[in-house]
Amino acid sequence: MKVITEAVQFKADSKLIDYIEEKLAKLDKLSDRIISAKVKLRLENSGQVKDKVVEVSLNVPGDHLFAKSISKTFETATDDAVKALGRQLKKFKARYAH
Numbered sequence: 001m002k003v004i005t006e007a008v009q010f011k012a013d014s015k016l017i018d019y020i021e022e023k024l025a026k027l028d029k030l031s032d033r034i035i036s037a038k039v040k041l042r043l044e045n046s047g048q049v050k051d052k053v054v055e056v057s058l059n060v061p062g063d064h065l066f067a068k069s070i071s072k073t074f075e076t077a078t079d080d081a082v083k084a085l086g087r088q089l090k091k092f093k094a095r096y097a098h
Helices: 014-030 074-095
Strands: 002-007 036-043 052-060 063-071
Touching: 002 014, 014 036, 014 052, 014 074, 052 074, 063 074
Parallel strands: 002 036
Antiparallel strands: 036 052, 052 063
């Protein structure tokens, strides 16, 4: 799976990008049909503690799966988004299994 990571208005360090790619690689175990993943990282200026936003869009044949998570850290938001996509992938596979 090809992973495209985009950080909006800041520079993401390589450790964070590696972490995201490692987490997304786990989705490959659920489905070998994932073509690509687009990850968008942004900081929300709401003045609140939870201001790290991670949006992940998966490109699978015939569909796009999307998850968005907001948390105190990009790592936690990534974990939440990947869990949500894992659930979506399982539903997607069940729908197209037959």
